Amino acid sequence: MVLKKRYFWQILIHVILWLFFYGLLLYPFISQERPFPPDLHIRFIFSFLLFYINYYYLIPKLLLKKNVANYIVISIVLIIIFGLIVNIFGNLAFLKTIPTELNGLQKKHLRSENPEFRSFFMSIITFGIPYVVSSLLRIYIEWNRNEDLRKITENEKVNSELQFLKTQLNPHFLFNSLNAIYSLSVKKSEKTSEAIINLSELMRYMLYEADKDLAPLSKEIEYIKNYVQLQRLRLSDTENVLLKISGEDKQKSIAPLLFISFIENAFKYGTDFKGKTNVKISLSIFDDAIHFSVINKIGAYRKEAKNSGVGLTNIKNRLNLLYPDSHELFVENDGLNYCVRLTLKL
Numbered sequence: 001m002v003l004k005k006r007y008f009w010q011i012l013i014h015v016i017l018w019l020f021f022y023g024l025l026l027y028p029f030i031s032q033e034r035p036f037p038p039d040l041h042i043r044f045i046f047s048f049l050l051f052y053i054n055y056y057y058l059i060p061k062l063l064l065k066k067n068v069a070n071y072i073v074i075s076i077v078l079i080i081i082f083g084l085i086v087n088i089f090g091n092l093a094f095l096k097t098i099p100t101e102l103n104g105l106q107k108k109h110l111r112s113e114n115p116e117f118r119s120f121f122m123s124i125i126t127f128g129i130p131y132v133v134s135s136l137l138r139i140y141i142e143w144n145r146n147e148d149l150r151k152i153t154e155n156e157k158v159n160s161e162l163q164f165l166k167t168q169l170n171p172h173f174l175f176n177s178l179n180a181i182y183s184l185s186v187k188k189s190e191k192t193s194e195a196i197i198n199l200s201e202l203m204r205y206m207l208y209e210a211d212k213d214l215a216p217l218s219k220e221i222e223y224i225k226n227y228v229q230l231q232r233l234r235l236s237d238t239e240n241v242l243l244k245i246s247g248e249d250k251q252k253s254i255a256p257l258l259f260i261s262f263i264e265n266a267f268k269y270g271t272d273f274k275g276k277t278n279v280k281i282s283l284s285i286f287d288d289a290i291h292f293s294v295i296n297k298i299g300a301y302r303k304e305a306k307n308s309g310v311g312l313t314n315i316k317n318r319l320n321l322l323y324p325d326s327h328e329l330f331v332e333n334d335g336l337n338y339c340v341r342l343t344l345k346l
Helices: 002-031 040-063 068-097 104-113 120-186 192-208 217-234 260-269 311-322
Strands: 237-246 276-285 289-297 327-333 337-345
Touching (some): 068 120, 120 217, 192 217, 217 276, 260 311, 260 337
Antiparallel strands (some): 289 337, 327 337
16 A cells, blocks of 8 residues: 555656646747747657656666766767757758748748757757756655665664563563562462462563553553562561652553663662662653652672673663663662662653
8 A cells, every 4th residue: 555655656746747847848839929849749759768768777777876977978978869869850840841932042041040950959958857857856766765664674673672672671570570489488478379469460561561662651550569569578678668659640651661670670789688678769750751760778798780680781772772862861879879760751
């Protein structure tokens, strides 16, 4: 359907161009009420031929393949040859219109007044205009086609990278969640069954919502709540685990799984060797933006950042792909607290 529409517009443009060009040829004779020259139709036919020789053959075979010098030489030669041929036809057509009973002096006088005998350069101009137009039109169409292909290729590349990043994120998240439930089962905690329910809700979201380009913000928030609750069930001291959400989330959508890696790392490094966790999560929703922040105290023991897994690198890459010009990310580490602030413009 898209191709048919594109070809329709191309054909329409060609028809309009030829009507306009033909109108230019006729206008001087109509406006001055002069008779049409006998070779007018020949000029139009030769212009038509030259236009499409250039459009379909010379430009694709020479100009678009960067063989510019040959293209220019062949174009000039063709225009001159066509001009000479049309000029010969014009002269022959005019001679047929001269009455045979006129003497030589009268015929010479008519030839001197006949535009066809001094119209060679006019023929060059007549052929040159549609020739240049055909070049510009074909170059524009090729540029437009290449631009469409570039956009398609770029979108496919972005989608491939996003899918790859998601395949990294999901196993990473699942691994951490299973570890949380495993620790509860080892302790034979009564919270194990509740943790399994939380994990099932998390997995349901990841299976049915996270594979889409956009997810309802309300479901993303529910996902965060379930994850935080799962961590509360796992950890021994969560008195300082705070989750604050403000603003209206209805009729808003975002790319899924943007916040979870930051929250995962906050719980990972915000828990000290005694099991005490200090994590503060805030999500403020406005009409045109979302402000997210997560702050955690750095525990007495923590791994080096290079061993922190794929989470943070993953989410930075996703943000650059999904919100290249509409996000701001700040990460601060003063040695005591680790703070992430993210603003998404809707």
